[in-house]
Every structure is written in structure tokens, then in C-alpha cells.
Amino acid sequence: MKKIFMLLGIMLFVGLANHCEASTFFDDFNDGNADGWSAHSPYPGRSDFGNWRVEDGIVKQDNGGDHNGYAGITVWYQDDKNWVDVFYPYGIGFRVMEVIDGNFYYGDYPTIFSERKWQDLKIDANSITGELAIYLDDEYIATHTVVTPNRTGLSGISSGNAGGSFDDFSLTSKPILVGPPTKLNQCAKKGWKTFNNPSFKNQGACVSYVQKAILKKIKKAIKNANK
Numbered sequence: 001m002k003k004i005f006m007l008l009g010i011m012l013f014v015g016l017a018n019h020c021e022a023s024t025f026f027d028d029f030n031d032g033n034a035d036g037w038s039a040h041s042p043y044p045g046r047s048d049f050g051n052w053r054v055e056d057g058i059v060k061q062d063n064g065g066d067h068n069g070y071a072g073i074t075v076w077y078q079d080d081k082n083w084v085d086v087f088y089p090y091g092i093g094f095r096v097m098e099v100i101d102g103n104f105y106y107g108d109y110p111t112i113f114s115e116r117k118w119q120d121l122k123i124d125a126n127s128i129t130g131e132l133a134i135y136l137d138d139e140y141i142a143t144h145t146v147v148t149p150n151r152t153g154l155s156g157i158s159s160g161n162a163g164g165s166f167d168d169f170s171l172t173s174k175p176i177l178v179g180p181p182t183k184l185n186q187c188a189k190k191g192w193k194t195f196n197n198p199s200f201k202n203q204g205a206c207v208s209y210v211q212k213a214i215l216k217k218i219k220k221a222i223k224n225a226n227k
Contacts, residue, residue, distance in 0.1 A: 025171045030057045050159065062163040070095075071157070071164035075125045075132070078153040084146055085158050086123050086134060089113040094134055096144040109134065109142040118167075127151035127176070181210050 034054050050063040072087040081102040087095045093111035097104065124133040130151060134141040157166045179195035181187055184207055192206035200206040 023173050025169075027169050028057060029054050029059055029167060029169075032057070034059065050163075057167065059157070059166040059169075060163070061159040061165075069159070069161040069163055071121075071159045071166070073121055073123045073155070074158045075123060075155045076127070076148070076151050076153040077155070078150055082148070082150045083153070084132070084148060086121075086132065086144075087158070087160070088121060088136070094141060096132060096134075096146070098146050098148050100148045100150065105147060107144045109144070111136070111141055125151075125155075180213070181206060182213070184210050186210070 032054055034052065037052075050061045052059065052061045054060070070087045070090045072085050072090075074083060074085045077083040081099060083099050085097045087097060088111075091108060093113065094109040096107040096109070098106075120135075120137050122135040122138075124135070125131075126133075128151075130146040130148070132144045132146065134144070155171055157169060159166075175196065177197040179197040181191070181195055185191075187200075187203050187206035187210060190203075192200045192203045195206065198209070200209065
């Protein structure tokens with residue numbers, strides 16, 4: 001089920017539910033609608049969500065603004081005061097915009113922009129390190145490391161000022177490794193179910209794994225002490 005929304009400097013998002021397993025969402029909009037998508041403004045108190053629509057299998061937004069427009073990809077949108085966006089073209093190239101509790105932070109990366117045409121924009125987002133690797137037409141541009149601690153939430157597309165067109169939106173969630181457990185109490189109260197590196201069939205298997213790991217460390221310590 002699509003669970004997506006838009007913003008002005010405008011964003012359109014989707015969320016994937018399971019962070020421990022790999023999953024992919026894709027929408028080419030060939031069904032002629034944006035069912036399941038909803039509009040939100042990234043700026044508090046703003047009620048203009050743009051003129052989003054699907055035409056000929058393409059998502060379009062053509063509300064103009066007071067200067068040259070831009071488009072981009074948004075990640076980790078939690079609310080209008082906490083989100084991250086990669087805009088292009090913005091000024092001299094790419095702009096990474098972080099909003100943390102309503103405060104704005106920027107990072108700019110120069111690149112050549114010559115004309116408005118269809119291009120592939122890809123962001124490889126690492127929620128653990130905070131790194132955003134930016135690619136344009138499969139060419140690596142730069143890696144930006146965010147400062148925000150808010151690295152979960154919805155992701156999608158954005159448009160601002162002069163509008164933009166979008167197609168073939170894809171979001172892939174890679175599995176996040178959890179584990180291994182290092183303490184016996186981590187296996188208790190169904191805690192063993194939260195691990196996937198490695199995974200366990202039951203609590204006993206988790207306890208056995210931790211006991212063996214502890215015993216291995218003790219033997220290593222004794223061996224080093226006898227040297």
C-alpha cells in the first residue's frame with residue numbers, strides 16, 4: 001500500500017515498514033493516478049501544496065515561484081520541522097538541506113547544469129552513518145554527511161518554485177543488521193527475535209550463542225595472560 005505525501009518546496013514520499021528486511025517500492029504512475037499520496041508543506045504554517053497531478057504516466061507540479069525552480073529527493077521526513085532534501089539544480093549545482101527542529105542547515109556541491117531535460121537522480125542514504133551519496137545519470141557527484149540524528153521517516157520527490165516532472169520513482173530499503181547479542185539479558189523477553197546478525201530460532205539458541213562468545217573471550221584472555 002502506498003503511503004506517500006508531497007511538500008512545497010514540494011515533496012512526495014513513500015514509507016517502507018520493515019527496516020530489518022530488504023524491500024522495494026516502485027511507481028511508474030502508469031495507472032494514471034496518485035492514489036495513496038498526500039500533500040504536506042515543509043514550512044510551518046504554509047497551506048499551499050502546489051498543483052500536483054498525474055498526466056500521461058508522469059507526475060507534474062507546475063506552481064511557479066519568484067525565481068528559478070528546482071527538484072529533488074527527500075529522505076527521512078518526520079514532520080515539517082524535521083526532514084532532509086537533496087535539491088537540483090539549486091544555485092551552482094546540488095544543495096542538501098537539513099531541517100532539524102525547524103532549524104535549516106545547508107551543504108552545496110557544484111556541478112554543471114546546462115538545460116532542463118529528463119535525468120536520473122539517485123540518493124544512497126545510510127541511516128547509520130548519515131551519509132548521502134548523490135548520483136546524477138549514474139555518475140557519482142558527492143557524499144554529504146548529515147548532522148541530524150533523525151534518520152528514519154518517509155522518502156520521496158520534491159519540487160519548488162518553477163515546478164517539475166517526475167516518473168519511475170523507486171525506493172529500496174536495504175536490511176539493517178541487528179546484532180550479534182553480547183549479553184544474556186538481550187535474549188530475554190523475546191529480545192532474541194530482534195536479531196538478524198545472526199538470527200535465532202528461539203531464546204535458547206540466543207543464550208547459547210552469547211555463552212559461547214563469552215567463553216571464547218575468557219579463553220582468549222587467559223591465553224594472553226599466560227604469554
